[in-house]
Amino acid sequence: VCTHTYTLIYEGKSKRVYVKNRDELILEFKDEVTARDGALRSFIRGKGIINARVSAYFFSVLNKKGIDTHFLDYDGARKMAVKKLRMLPLEVIVRNYAYGSQLKRIPLLKPLQELNPPIVEFHYKDDSLHDPLIIVDDIINSGIATHEELNFIIKTSLRINDILREVFSEAKLKLIDFKIEFGRDRDNKLILADEISGDTFRVLDDNGKHLDKEVFRRTGDPKLLIDAYIRLCEKLGIKVDDIDFHG
Ligand SMILES: Nc1ncnc2c1ncn2[C@@H]1O[C@H](COP(=O)(O)OP(=O)(O)OP(=O)(O)O)[C@@H](O)[C@H]1O
Numbered sequence: 001v002c003t004h005t006y007t008l009i010y011e012g013k014s015k016r017v018y019v020k021n022r023d024e025l026i027l028e029f030k031d032e033v034t035a036r037d038g039a040l041r042s043f044i045r046g047k048g049i050i051n052a053r054v055s056a057y058f059f060s061v062l063n064k065k066g067i068d069t070h071f072l073d074y075d076g077a078r079k080m081a082v083k084k085l086r087m088l089p090l091e092v093i094v095r096n097y098a099y100g101s102q103l104k105r106i107p108l109l110k111p112l113q114e115l116n117p118p119i120v121e122f123h124y125k126d127d128s129l130h131d132p133l134i135i136v137d138d139i140i141n142s143g144i145a146t147h148e149e150l151n152f153i154i155k156t157s158l159r160i161n162d163i164l165r166e167v168f169s170e171a172k173l174k175l176i177d178f179k180i181e182f183g184r185d186r187d188n189k190l191i192l193a194d195e196i197s198g199d200t201f202r203v204l205d206d207n208g209k210h211l212d213k214e215v216f217r218r219t220g221d222p223k224l225l226i227d228a229y230i231r232l233c234e235k236l237g238i239k240v241d242d243i244d245f246h247g
């Protein structure tokens with residue numbers, strides 16, 4: 001997929017969004033990483049390709065398991081064709097172990113304490129408000145989604161969690177938590193969108209080492225992050241030997 005013929009409609013922190021046609025967009029994954037609300041920022045060669053590839057891998061797995069996702073096509077590099085959706089301004093977080101913002105909110109929880117059953121949490125997507133937690137009634141009363149739609153999102157997110165956990169456990173990785181987004185298609189059907197990568201999930205290897213963006217949040221070191229992402233791909237059986245990490 002060659003982007004210079006397409007119109008750029010949005011540039012986010014980690015992706016550029018182009019219009020392909022009436023019903024399709026191109027997501028282009030950037031070689032950039034940000035953390036702490038953009039206070040930490042770095043260029044990382046190869047990161048865009050890896051995250052596009054990891055996302056394409058997980059969307060394909062989920063599609064095969066009957067989850068409706070926006071994924072249509074992957075160019076083998078940093079671009080993905082997706083169904084154009086009207087996004088809900090929500091981040092849906094599924095947690096299997098206590099971590100991150102949840103520990104800040106509830107310091108009574110122990111780090112990595114098991115959450116059984118897993119928790120589905122909603123955040124209102126607004127960078128200027130730092131994506132605050134939002135309760136179900138606020139979502140319904142503000143017209144973001146209906147009660148029935150939220151039940152569907154919760155059920156689907158837990159099913160996605162089961163599928164991801166199975167894939168990661170086969171790779172000897174432990175899924176701590178992940179963030180997903182949903183959008184509506186022409187028929188108002190809710191579809192899984194955005195990305196599924198080391199930027200959006202947290203996983204530990206069998207030595208308790210992070211193979212996700214936590215490495216960058218903690219160290220600010222892009223080199224350590226790309227090493228973790230390469231190891232993540234190796235564990236998942238995703239090929240990286242064709243990627244030029246040095247330029
Ligand atoms: N299928 C889709 N249709 C329409 N928009 C999508 C789709 N998938 C993802 N998006 C949106 O495309 C954008 C991708 O850009 P990126 O993730 O880099 O943004 P960001 O800097 O994280 O900011 P944001 O807070 O908007 O996510 C996001 O706004 C995301 O919600």
Ligand SMILES: [Mg+2]
Nearest residue numbers: 012013014194
């Ligand atoms: Mg985003």
